[in-house]
Amino acid sequence: MATWEKSAISVPVRSSRSGERLKFLIGGLLILGAVMYLIISGTLTGASYFISVDELLSKPEYLGQTVRITGAVLGDTITYDTETLTIEFTIANVQEPYDDLALALNHAVNNPNASRIRVRVENQVMPELLQNEAQAILSGALDENGVFHASDLLLKCPSRFIEGGPSQAELSDMGA
Amino acid sequence: MLAEIGIVTLGLAFLAAIYAIIASVYGARIRSERIILTGRNASLITFPLLLLSCTALMAALLTHQYQIAYVWQVSDPSTPTFYRFTALWGSQQGSLLFWCLLMSLFTFFATLINWRRNRPLMPYFIAYCMATLAFFVGLVLFVENPFVRYWLTPDLTANSSVLAYLFIPPNAQAPEALGLAQTARGLNPLLRHFGMIIHPPMLYLGFVGFVIPFAFAMSALASGDLSTNWIKAARRWSLIAWLFLSLGLLLGGRWAYDVLGWGGYWGWDPVENAAFIPWLMGTAFLHSVMIQEKRGMLKVWNMFLVIFTFSAVIFGTFATRSGLVESVHSFAQSGIGIPMFLFWGSITIISVALVLWRWNTGRLSDERGFAGMISRESLFVLNNVVFVALALAIFWGSFGAPILSELVMNTDITLGKSYFNGVTAPLFVALYILMGIAPLSAWGATSARRLGKSMLVPIALTLITLVITFVSGTRDGGALFGYGVVIFAGYVAIYETYRGAVARRKNTGEAFPLAMIAIFGKNRRRYGGFIVHLGITVIGIGVIGSTLFQVETQRTLAAGETLELGGYTLRFDGLDMNQIAEDSRVMDIANLTLLRNGAEIARLRPRHDFFPQATGMNQMNIAGSHSTIENDFYVLLASSANDGSTVTLKVYINPLINLVWWGGIILILGTLISVAPSESVRVKERESVGSRMGAAA
Numbered sequence: 001m002a003t004w005e006k007s008a009i010s011v012p013v014r015s016s017r018s019g020e021r022l023k024f025l026i027g028g029l030l031i032l033g034a035v036m037y038l039i040i041s042g043t044l045t046g047a048s049y050f051i052s053v054d055e056l057l058s059k060p061e062y063l064g065q066t067v068r069i070t071g072a073v074l075g076d077t078i079t080y081d082t083e084t085l086t087i088e089f090t091i092a093n094v095q096e097p098y099d100d101l102a103l104a105l106n107h108a109v110n111n112p113n114a115s116r117i118r119v120r121v122e123n124q125v126m127p128e129l130l131q132n133e134a135q136a137i138l139s140g141a142l143d144e145n146g147v148f149h150a151s152d153l154l155l156k157c158p159s160r161f162i163e164g165g166p167s168q169a170e171l172s173d174m175g176a
Numbered sequence: 177m178l179a180e181i182g183i184v185t186l187g188l189a190f191l192a193a194i195y196a197i198i199a200s201v202y203g204a205r206i207r208s209e210r211i212i213l214t215g216r217n218a219s220l221i222t223f224p225l226l227l228l229s230c231t232a233l234m235a236a237l238l239t240h241q242y243q244i245a246y247v248w249q250v251s252d253p254s255t256p257t258f259y260r261f262t263a264l265w266g267s268q269q270g271s272l273l274f275w276c277l278l279m280s281l282f283t284f285f286a287t288l289i290n291w292r293r294n295r296p297l298m299p300y301f302i303a304y305c306m307a308t309l310a311f312f313v314g315l316v317l318f319v320e321n322p323f324v325r326y327w328l329t330p331d332l333t334a335n336s337s338v339l340a341y342l343f344i345p346p347n348a349q350a351p352e353a354l355g356l357a358q359t360a361r362g363l364n365p366l367l368r369h370f371g372m373i374i375h376p377p378m379l380y381l382g383f384v385g386f387v388i389p390f391a392f393a394m395s396a397l398a399s400g401d402l403s404t405n406w407i408k409a410a411r412r413w414s415l416i417a418w419l420f421l422s423l424g425l426l427l428g429g430r431w432a433y434d435v436l437g438w439g440g441y442w443g444w445d446p447v448e449n450a451a452f453i454p455w456l457m458g459t460a461f462l463h464s465v466m467i468q469e470k471r472g473m474l475k476v477w478n479m480f481l482v483i484f485t486f487s488a489v490i491f492g493t494f495a496t497r498s499g500l501v502e503s504v505h506s507f508a509q510s511g512i513g514i515p516m517f518l519f520w521g522s523i524t525i526i527s528v529a530l531v532l533w534r535w536n537t538g539r540l541s542d543e544r545g546f547a548g549m550i551s552r553e554s555l556f557v558l559n560n561v562v563f564v565a566l567a568l569a570i571f572w573g574s575f576g577a578p579i580l581s582e583l584v585m586n587t588d589i590t591l592g593k594s595y596f597n598g599v600t601a602p603l604f605v606a607l608y609i610l611m612g613i614a615p616l617s618a619w620g621a622t623s624a625r626r627l628g629k630s631m632l633v634p635i636a637l638t639l640i641t642l643v644i645t646f647v648s649g650t651r652d653g654g655a656l657f658g659y660g661v662v663i664f665a666g667y668v669a670i671y672e673t674y675r676g677a678v679a680r681r682k683n684t685g686e687a688f689p690l691a692m693i694a695i696f697g698k699n700r701r702r703y704g705g706f707i708v709h710l711g712i713t714v715i716g717i718g719v720i721g722s723t724l725f726q727v728e729t730q731r732t733l734a735a736g737e738t739l740e741l742g743g744y745t746l747r748f749d750g751l752d753m754n755q756i757a758e759d760s761r762v763m764d765i766a767n768l769t770l771l772r773n774g775a776e777i778a779r780l781r782p783r784h785d786f787f788p789q790a791t792g793m794n795q796m797n798i799a800g801s802h803s804t805i806e807n808d809f810y811v812l813l814a815s816s817a818n819d820g821s822t823v824t825l826k827v828y829i830n831p832l833i834n835l836v837w838w839g840g841i842i843l844i845l846g847t848l849i850s851v852a853p854s855e856s857v858r859v860k861e862r863e864s865v866g867s868r869m870g871a872a873a
Binding site: 020023024027028031035038039041042043045046047048049050051068080082083085123125126128139152166 | 248326337338351355356359546549554558561565568569572573577578587588589590591592594595596598599602603730732795796797812814815824826
């Protein structure tokens, strides 16, 4: 182990001198303060509300403000301009709370009374998961024309991942 | 038959783990060697039992046993054999079982290796490892069992789903094998990538590996042997766990870069963060452990670090698997959330309580105080503070703020990339500065003048490099500052290694290369550590370059047309449509030629894959890229006309991005050097074995 150590002056020194202690205390508090400042200021500037389509439409103060919203994608509203890589689609409000996300998305898409928003995402390659009944999680802001300009798009397709087994009918069709 | 083997071995492993806990603790309390030994043997047998259980699942995957629900969900008849192996961890149940196997594997070897050397710690060590194992095996057995099978019961109506059962229900019939095979779901296409094949096992190895240092720390507290024994036993295991965790993170980044098609490798996704937090805590621990060994300080702090590293591991597992937060990874929403949360909470509280109890008895007080602000121990503590601050800031951003706002304010607040970039950047800068200065300082008191003097050469080298960077065209002040800080740390690592070899040459008269080899052999941890630092430097350069200077464009091209970006010309030559691959995916492949200054330098083939059999997520974009040390020219096939006459391409130039991967390789090499036993240790061991044998004779 000998070579690991640097040529230390290894006389055990007790830092009982109050001056040393004070230095460490002040240093520690400064670091703590700096870290707290970073986290708090970061939180204040970086935080956005994560809300539903209903909430976004019902409160005018959200207009123009950066928020995160979630909704169910309506498959036949998806358009993709391949020249400009602009994606547009409509999402429907998902009723909360729910136990089964896939079911909730299905209801949202098929409910004609669910509130809806047109979404526009620019400069984006068509994501693989953008399809009917996908859950879209979008960061962006609503403009005066009711279009939500998303800068960030996250998609989830619970249907792919749910634990559902084969149905009886499916099996007898295939097996026959 | 395979399902029965799997279930029975799983059940036996569960019982063995429970027995091992009871026998170890009871045996240690009444000092009965015989009972302790039975506990040890019970803990050892969990590994072969779980190996058998995993083998049964693997065999079921390979032999197409679609009646087993797990096999039905993660494979189908068209799945290639290779992906049948990897399907073992392709979904929740299988990966949990695999996780248990790895945990028992670690415990198995750690127990055998340390049994003699750390005899008083071992009963409690076994108890802690087995408690963790029993929890996870219990989870697999009772909540997420991969061996449940589909059974047709008499009460099924035509349209209802066929249910899976652990035990055969009365009057049940097995469904038709052909029907099951034809309806099977198949592996998620996104997971068919080499990074995804080894990324999960590496990450799991990293995660479960930290159970070993944790269990050693807890065994020290429980047994009352609070010397550095536990640190010595735990040290190498933490390094091994850290190695795998680093590999897991790097491969995950590589996978994201290759497959997710957004030209990046790190998105501050909650699940990425969940794996990064234990890495940060573990890195802090690897450093502060040295202070306890060398100076007998920070005993309580080390205990807390090891507890919170492990706590972060369990929390990360919980967050990943319970669908706690919105994330691309939360594929697994299931009933394991509550038990995992309770396990995490109780293990953290119990451990912290144990430390506080021993602390109160005064047995964890430090042998020395701090000698000065710029002594190596002070700088190491500072490094620890920054690592922990990073871990806390990331935890707050990904879990703390969203969960707290939901609980307290009944609103849901999320923190985006701007939070993470803004908060972590200054902390990373601080870490790199410390990484540069700390190796130059000495244990005990260091004078500022001496420290300053030893910094002269690396600072001069850094300045020269910065001038060259400036002259060659980088004018961005922030970037130059970032490069400077990062490169300084790298030069210190190189310079210290060089000085070590020079000193050796002076002492022994060996030639320089021989002296270099010799110092690595003599002190692997120190010089391996410098190589790790060098790797981190290289990664840092790559991160700065690819983050600050990425350029992108998009264009629709007809055959023969070109686009220009960053001095490159990209020509579209034609589209190969409907190519069918081995695993029956259908591919559209664009043929592109990359030119620079009129000369052809590469042919790129970005593709769009379609998986006709997969339900839901059934397509993906695979980028084509030309990689050099200078940059990656990265092209995605965004779309193509139906007749194949035109394609729309999205193009990124990611400067220096390959340094991220190469730095990763350097980091892994350095860690491997550090993990390997030092010559001196080996000699010592041989001697002690010799003397023991001598004594026996």
